[in-house]
Amino acid sequence: MIVPTVQSGQMASRVVLTDADIERVLTRIAHEILEANKGTEDLVLLGIPRRGFPLAQRLAHRIAQTDSSVDPSSIVGQLDVTMFRDDLRRHPTRPPGPTQLPPSGIDNKVVVLVDDVLYSGRTIRAALDAIVDLGRPRIVRLAVLVDRGHRELPIRADHVGKNLPTSSAEKVRVRIGEVDSMDGRPVNEVVIEGPA
Amino acid sequence: MKHLLSTTDLSRGDAILILDTAEEMAAVGEREVKKLPALRGRTVVNLFFEDSTRTRISFEAAAKRLSADVINFAAKGSSVSKGESLKDTAQTLEAMSADAVVIRHWASGAPARLASSDWIDAAVINAGDGTHEHPTQALLDAFTLRRHWAALAGTSPGGSDLRGMSVAIVGDVLHSRVARSNLWLLKTLGADVTLVAPPTLLPVGVDSWPCRVNYNLDEVLQSGPDAVMMLRLQGERMNAAFFPSTREYSRRWGFDDARLATLDAAGGRSTVIMHPGPMNRGLEISSAAADSPRSTILAQVRNGVSVRMAVLYLLLSGDSSGEPGRIPTPILQENPA
Amino acid sequence: MSVKYIIKDAAMADGSHADLLVADGRIMETGASLSAAGATILDADGLLALPGMVDLHTHLREPGREDAETVETGTRAAALGGFTAVHAMANSMPVADTAGVVEQVFSLGRRAGWVEVRPVGAVTVGLAGERLAELGAMADSRAQVRVFSDDGLCVHDPVLMRRALEYVKAFDGVVAQHAQEPRLTAGAQMNEGAVSAVLGLTGWPAVAEESIIARDVLLAQHVGSRLHVCHVSTAGSVEIIRWAKGRGINVTAEVTPHHLLLTDDLVHSWNPVYKVNPPLRTAEDVTALREALADGTIDIVGTDHAPHPSEHKECEWAQAAMGMTGLETALSVVQHSMIETGLMNWADFARVTSSRAAEIGRVGGQGRPLAAGEPANITLVDPAARWTVAPDKMATKGRNSPFAGLELPGAVQATFFRGHPTVLDGMLNTPHPSAVEDSAWM
Numbered sequence: 004m005i006v007p008t009v010q011s012g013q014m015a016s017r018v019v020l021t022d023a024d025i026e027r028v029l030t031r032i033a034h035e036i037l038e039a040n041k042g043t044e045d046l047v048l049l050g051i052p053r054r055g056f057p058l059a060q061r062l063a064h065r066i067a068q069t070d071s072s073v074d075p076s077s078i079v080g081q082l083d084v085t086m087f088r089d090d091l092r093r094h095p096t097r098p099p100g101p102t103q104l105p106p107s108g109i110d111n112k113v114v115v116l117v118d119d120v121l122y123s124g125r126t127i128r129a130a131l132d133a134i135v136d137l138g139r140p141r142i143v144r145l146a147v148l149v150d151r152g153h154r155e156l157p158i159r160a161d162h163v164g165k166n167l168p169t170s171s172a173e174k175v176r177v178r179i180g181e182v183d184s185m186d187g188r189p190v191n192e193v194v195i196e197g198p199a
Numbered sequence: 200m201k202h203l204l205s206t207t208d209l210s211r212g213d214a215i216l217i218l219d220t221a222e223e224m225a226a227v228g229e230r231e232v233k234k235l236p237a238l239r240g241r242t243v244v245n246l247f248f249e250d251s252t253r254t255r256i257s258f259e260a261a262a263k264r265l266s267a268d269v270i271n272f273a274a275k276g277s278s279v280s281k282g283e284s285l286k287d288t289a290q291t292l293e294a295m296s297a298d299a300v301v302i303r304h305w306a307s308g309a310p311a312r313l314a315s316s317d318w319i320d321a322a323v324i325n326a327g328d329g330t331h332e333h334p335t336q337a338l339l340d341a342f343t344l345r346r347h348w349a350a351l352a353g354t355s356p357g358g359s360d361l362r363g364m365s366v367a368i369v370g371d372v373l374h375s376r377v378a379r380s381n382l383w384l385l386k387t388l389g390a391d392v393t394l395v396a397p398p399t400l401l402p403v404g405v406d407s408w409p410c411r412v413n414y415n416l417d418e419v420l421q422s423g424p425d426a427v428m429m430l431r432l433q434g435e436r437m438n439a440a441f442f443p444s445t446r447e448y449s450r451r452w453g454f455d456d457a458r459l460a461t462l463d464a465a466g467g468r469s470t471v472i473m474h475p476g477p478m479n480r481g482l483e484i485s486s487a488a489a490d491s492p493r494s495t496i497l498a499q500v501r502n503g504v505s506v507r508m509a510v511l512y513l514l515l516s517g518d519s520s521g522e523p524g525r526i527p528t529p530i531l532q533e534n535p536a
Numbered sequence: 537m538s539v540k541y542i543i544k545d546a547a548m549a550d551g552s553h554a555d556l557l558v559a560d561g562r563i564m565e566t567g568a569s570l571s572a573a574g575a576t577i578l579d580a581d582g583l584l585a586l587p588g589m590v591d592l593h594t595h596l597r598e599p600g601r602e603d604a605e606t607v608e609t610g611t612r613a614a615a616l617g618g619f620t621a622v623h624a625m626a627n628s629m630p631v632a633d634t635a636g637v638v639e640q641v642f643s644l645g646r647r648a649g650w651v652e653v654r655p656v657g658a659v660t661v662g663l664a665g666e667r668l669a670e671l672g673a674m675a676d677s678r679a680q681v682r683v684f685s686d687d688g689l690c691v692h693d694p695v696l697m698r699r700a701l702e703y704v705k706a707f708d709g710v711v712a713q714h715a716q717e718p719r720l721t722a723g724a725q726m727n728e729g730a731v732s733a734v735l736g737l738t739g740w741p742a743v744a745e746e747s748i749i750a751r752d753v754l755l756a757q758h759v760g761s762r763l764h765v766c767h768v769s770t771a772g773s774v775e776i777i778r779w780a781k782g783r784g785i786n787v788t789a790e791v792t793p794h795h796l797l798l799t800d801d802l803v804h805s806w807n808p809v810y811k812v813n814p815p816l817r818t819a820e821d822v823t824a825l826r827e828a829l830a831d832g833t834i835d836i837v838g839t840d841h842a843p844h845p846s847e848h849k850e851c852e853w854a855q856a857a858m859g860m861t862g863l864e865t866a867l868s869v870v871q872h873s874m875i876e877t878g879l880m881n882w883a884d885f886a887r888v889t890s891s892r893a894a895e896i897g898r899v900g901g902q903g904r905p906l907a908a909g910e911p912a913n914i915t916l917v918d919p920a921a922r923w924t925v926a927p928d929k930m931a932t933k934g935r936n937s938p939f940a941g942l943e944l945p946g947a948v949q950a951t952f953f954r955g956h957p958t959v960l961d962g963m964l965n966t967p968h969p970s971a972v973e974d975s976a977w978m
Contacts, residue, residue: 085237087236093518094517095518096514098216098219098220098513099224101357102226207734284847285852306853306855307725308854309852309853311806312852331737376736379734402733404732407733408733
C-alpha cells in the first residue's frame with residue numbers, strides 16, 4: 004500500500020519554531036513561571052500527554068538549574084484528560100494515557116498545566132475537571148508552547164511561548180524529540196500546514 | 200470491534216490495549232474521587248438470565264465509575280420468566296436506547312446471537328454464556344497474571360504480554376466458560392497452558408486445542424507452573440457420573456493442603472493460585488490454599504472492576520453515530536483540538 | 537379428461553432425447569417428432585425429463601402445527617421442488633398412530649392435489665416408545681401405510697424395535713428408524729467434536745447414531761425383516777450399513793441434502809437455521825456420505841423437510857427448534873453436491889430421488905421409468921439454470937432454509953403429477969383435477 008506523504012498535493016508547510024527557538028522559548032517560560040511563583044515553593048508542573056509531558060519535563064529541568072535544592076522529577080507529573088473530554092463521542096475511541104502525580108500530590112500546590120498547543124480551550128477545560136477529581140491545588144496556571152487562537156471557551160494561558168495567528172483551515176504540528184522522530188532521528192519543531 | 204463476545208476475537212494488540220487501559224482505570228480506583236465522566240449520558244443494561252451477583256455488581260460498579268446510567272434487568276421476576284423471548288427483550292432494550300447490553304445467559308452463544316441479530320444496535324458484552332465463554336473473567340485473570348509476571352521481572356506491566364509464563368488450568372474444563380476464554384487469551388498473550396482434569400471433564404475435541412492436557416495434577420505441579428488456576432466444580436456433576444465421588448475428585452484434582460505444602464517445600468518459587476469464584480472450599484481448593492499468600496483470589500475480584508471499566512470505556516466512549524465503540528488501534532494522537 | 541401434452545425434445549436421464557405424449561394420466565407414447573390432435577406442446581429443448589421425485593421423509597406438520605406448515609403449503613412446495621409424492625412423517629399433533637389420523641392426512645393430500653401424500657405411521661403410540669401403535673390398522677386403512685417411523689425420536693427399546701420389525705412383515709411394511717441413542721444425546725445441541733468443544737455446546741456424538749444402526753441391522757437380520765435408516769449422517773454409519781448390505785441384510789438408508797453439503801463449522805455463526813437433528817457433521821462425514829450415495833450404500837435422498845415458525849428459530853441456539861426446510865432446494869443441492877462433482881449422473885439421480893424411494897415406500901405408480909404405458913409422473917429440469925435461494929419466496933411456510941443466499945444449479949421447470957402439470961414455467965400451475973372431486977365428497 005502506498006501512503007501519500009503530507010507534503011505532496013495541496014499542502015504547504017512552513018516552520019515557525021525551530022529546535023533552537025523551542026529551547027529559547029522554554030527557557031523564557033521557565034523564568035516566567037519562577038517569577039510568577041516567586042521561587043520554586045509548592046510548584047508542580049503537570050504535562051498533558053502526549054507532548055505536554057516532555058515539555059513539562061524540560062521546564063522542570065530548567066527550573067532545577069536555577070534552584071539546586073529542586074529534584075526535577077519531584078515537581079513534574081502528567082495529567083491524562085482523555086476521559087474528561089467533551090468530544091469523546093465525536094471521535095473514534097481514544098485509549099486513555101497515564102496520569103502520574105508527583106509524590107507530594109497537588110493539594111495546596113501551585114499547579115502549572117503544560118501543553119503544546121492552545122486552540123479551542125477544550126483540552127484545558129477537561130484538564131481542569133481532571134484536576135478537581137485528583138485534589139485541590141491552591142492555584143492552577145497554564146503554560147503553552149504555542150497559542151494559535153480560535154478559543155471556544157473563556158480560557159487563556161498565563162505563559163505563552165509564541166502567539167501564532169492561524170486560520171482554522173491550517174494545522175499546527177508540534178514535534179518534540181522525546182515523542183517525534185523523522186528518519187529515525189528525534190525532531191523538534193513547530194510547523195504550520197495549510198492549503199497552498 | 201463493536202462487541203466483546205469471545206476472547207478468540209481479541210488480537211494481541213486488542214488484549215494489551217484493554218489491559219493497559221485497565222491499568223489506568225485501576226489508578227482511578229485508588230483516588231479519592233473514584234469516578235470518571237467518560238460515559239456520562241450512556242446507558243448500560245445488565246441483562247442477567249442467570250444469577251450471578253458478583254459479576255453483576257462488578258459490571259455495575261465499573262459502569263457507575265464511568266458515570267454511565269445502569270439498568271439491572273434480571274430474568275427472574277421479570278417478563279423474561281413469563282416466556283418473553285430474547286428477541287422481544289432485546290427490542291425493548293433497544294426502544295429504551297440502551298448503549299450497551301451486558302448479558303449473562305445460561306445458553307451458550309446467546310450474546311453472539313444478540314450481537315448478530317438486527318434486534319438491537321447496542322454494544323453487546325458477554326458476561327458469561329453457558330459453557331462457552333466469559334471473556335471479562337479471562338481479561339481480569341490475564342490482568343492479574345500480567346501484574347504478577349511484571350513484578351517478578353521488576354518491570355511495569357504496561358504494554359507487556361505473558362510470554363514465557365506457564366499456566367495450569369485445573370478442573371471441570373468441559374463445563375467451564377472460564378477455561379475456554381482463558382485458554383484463547385493466554386495463548387494470544389504468549390503463555391503456555393496445560394489443562395488438568397479428569398478425562399470425563401474434558402471435551403471431545405480438546406486434542407485440537409493449543410495446549411497440553413494432563414490427567415495428573417501432581418505431575419503438573421512438579422513441573423513448576425507460574426500460575427495454577429482452579430475451576431469451580433459443581434457437585435451435581437457427580438450425579439451424571441463424571442466422577443465417582445466428590446471425595447475422590449478432591450483427592451485427585453483438588454488443590455489441597457498437601458499440594459500446597461509440596462509447592463511451598465519446592466522452594467522460593469512464585470507460583471500463584473487463582474480461582475474465579477465462588478469457591479467450594481474443601482472441594483476444588485482447600486481453605487489454606489485459598490487464603491495463602493500465593494492466592495490472587497481477592498486481587499482478581501478487585502481487578503475485575505478495572506478490566507470491566509476498560510472494556511466499557513473502549514466499547515462505548517467513541518463516536519456514536521457510525522459504529523458505536525470500536526476497540527481502537529493504538530494510534531498517536533495528533534494535536535487534538 | 538382428454539387434455540393432452542406433448543413434451544418436445546426432452547433429454548432423458550440416459551442422455552437420449554425424445555418427445556413424450558401425456559394423456560389420461562399416463563405416458564401414451566415416447567419417440568421422435570410425436571404429434572397428436574389438440575395436444576398442448578411444451579418445448580423441452582435443453583430440459584431434462586426425470587421421473588417425478590419421491591420423498592420418503594417430509595414433515596407436513598398437519599394436523600396440529602398448521603402455523604408451521606399445512607398439507608396444502610407443504611405439497612405446493614413439494615410440487616415446486618419437482619416431487620410427485622411425499623411421505624408425511626407421523627410426528628403431527630395428534631400423532632399419526634391410528635388409522636383415523638393417517639386417513640385424515642391422506643385425504644388432505646388428495647384434496648390438495650399437488651402431489652401424492654403417503655402418510656407414515658408411528659411405530660409406537662404417541663411416539664412414546666412404550667407400546668406398538670396399531671400398525672396393521674394403518675396398513676389396511678385407505679392410506680395404505682407401508683412406512684412406519686417414530687421419526688424425531690428413536691425406537692430405542694431393543695425389544696420394541698425387534699417386535700416392530702417382526703410385525704411389519706405381515707404387510708410388507710418397513711420400519712424407518714431415527715437412529716439416536718437417547719442417553720448419549722441428552723441435551724445435545726450439535727455434532728460432538730472440535731467445534732462443539734470450542735463453542736461449549738453439548739455434543740451429539742456420532743456413536744449415538746452408529747450404535748443404534750449397528751443394533752438395528754443385527755435385529756433386522758435376526759428376524760428377517762426390512763429396515764430403513766433415516767437421515768444417515770456419519771462416516772461410521774456408512775461403514776456399518778455397507779457391512780450389513782455385504783452380509784445380505786435387508787437394510788436401506790437415506791441421506792438428506794443438507795448432510796451432503798453443510799458441515800458443523802456453520803454453527804460458529806450461532807444461527808439456529810443450522811440446527812438440525814441429526815446435526816451437521818464434519819467435512820469427512822460429508823465426503824463419506826457423498827461416496828456412499830454414489831455407490832449405492834445409501835439408497836436414497838430424503839429431504840427431512842422440517843418447517844418451523846420463525847419464532848422457533850429467532851432465539852438462542854439452545855432454545856431453537858431442530859430442522860430445516862428442504863423440498864424446494866433438494867434437487868439443486870443434490871445436483872450441486874453429487875452431479876457437478878462428477879460422483880453421479882442423472883440416471884443415478886433418478887434412482888436416488890425417485891425409483892428407489894418408491895420401492896422402499898412401496899408406492900405403486902411412482903418412480904417408474906418414463907416409458908409408454910407408465911403413469912405420467914415427470915419432473916422437467918433445466919440443469920443449466922442457476923438461482924439464488926430466497927426463503928421468503930418459497931411456497932413452504934417455513935423460512936428456515938440453511939441454503940438462503942446460496943447460488944445453486946438446476947431449476948424445476950415443470951412437474952407432471954399423474955398427467956397433470958402442477959408446475960409450469962417454474963411456477964405453480966393448478967392442482968390435479970381429481971382434487972376437486974375429492975373435495976366434493978369430503
